[in-house]
Every structure is written in C-alpha cells, then in structure tokens.
Amino acid sequence: MPSFDTISEVDKHQLTNAVDQARRVITTRFDFKGVDAQFDLDGMVVGVSAGAEFQVSQMVDILTGTLHKCNIDPGAMDLADMVTTGMTVRQSITFKNGLDKDACRKIMKAIKETKFKVKATIQDEQVRVEGKKRDDLQQIMNLLRGEDYGQPLQFKNFRD
Structure with missing residues (x-):
C-alpha cells in the first residue's frame, strides 16, 4: 500500500553551512566593521x-537570507526576545525539529476532512499517511x- 511520512526537520549540516556563510557576510559588511x-x-x-x-x-535578516540559500525554510526559526546585558544585545534562535502534537492533530484533522480514502497515523x-x-x-x-501549521513540512519515504 503506498504511503509517505509528513515530517518537519532541519538538516544540521546545512544549518552549520548557513551560519558559517552568515559569519562571512558579517566580516565583509562595512556597517559591522569594528x-x-x-x-x-x-x-x-x-x-x-x-x-x-x-x-x-x-544579523537575523542576514541569517534568514543564508538559510534560503541552503534550502532551509526560515519558518523553522523560533526567535526568542532580545536580552540586553551590559554593552551586548543577545537573541537566541531555536530551530524546530519534528512536529509537535498540536501540528500533528491539525494535520490529522485536515486529512480526515478531505474524505479521501487514506489512513493517517501519528508516529512520534x-x-x-497510507492509501490505495x-x-x-x-x-x-x-x-x-x-x-500553515506553524512549521515547514517535508514529505519523505513516498513508496508503494
């Protein structure tokens, strides 16, 4: 029976490449000299x-641009609030990996509403999704x- 998996993940290697590219951009930009x-x-x-x-x-905008170049959807970013400590402003960006329970339920509900003859199950x-x-x-x-489920979706293991 044909099936596929709906997932949301960020490739760690591509994320490392995107951050390295953003570092290089920062070192060459005139407004970041010194x-x-x-x-x-x-x-x-x-x-x-x-x-x-x-x-x-x-810098977040620069990182977003490099994420696009590395085929990472910026929708996977979860921005925290900016924190000022002394002379430095910091912000942390967490990348969502895996679908959370609410997104899984929304996907299941959307599939059931279509009335297609398919079976959807949540696995971690x-x-x-399986169908004939x-x-x-x-x-x-x-x-x-x-x-829109709050995070980017990918489809893997499409097989017969």
Whole structure:
C-alpha cells in the first residue's frame, strides 16, 4: 500500500553551512566593521550577539537570507526576545525539529476532512499517511503544502 511520512526537520549540516556563510557576510559588511558581532551555533540553537538591537535584527535578516540559500525554510526559526546585558544585545534562535502534537492533530484533522480514502497515523514526531491510490496521496500532499501549521513540512519515504 503506498504511503509517505509528513515530517518537519532541519538538516544540521546545512544549518552549520548557513551560519558559517552568515559569519562571512558579517566580516565583509562595512556597517559591522569594528563591531563585536557574532553567531554561535550550539546544536539546533543559534545565538546572535552584537552591540545594538538594530544590528541584531540585521544579523537575523542576514541569517534568514543564508538559510534560503541552503534550502532551509526560515519558518523553522523560533526567535526568542532580545536580552540586553551590559554593552551586548543577545537573541537566541531555536530551530524546530519534528512536529509537535498540536501540528500533528491539525494535520490529522485536515486529512480526515478531505474524505479521501487514506489512513493517517501519528508516529512520534511525524504523520504517516497510507492509501490505495497514489493520486489520493499526492492530493493530500498538495493540501498540506497549502496550509500553515506553524512549521515547514517535508514529505519523505513516498513508496508503494
């Protein structure tokens, strides 16, 4: 029976590449000359620090641009509030990996409302969809692409 998995994950290697590219951009930009601005990557959390709030927001925009170039959807970013400590402004950006329970329930509800003859099950942080017809599964994929679940979706393991 054909099936596919609906997941939401960020490739760690591509995230590392995006942060490295953003670091290189910061070192070459004229408006960041002489400024102690840096990106710190720790797991799936990127720390952004600079001397002023507008510089931190510019750095987040730079990171967003490099994420696009590395095929990472910026919708996976979860921005924390800016924190000022002394002469430094910091912001942490957490990247969502895996679907949370609410998103899984929303996906299940949307699939059930279509009345297609498919079966959807929640498996940890992903939703597996099974059906007899590949066309039905492809229509479900298109439906899920058109909706917003608070994080980007990918479809893996499309098999017969």
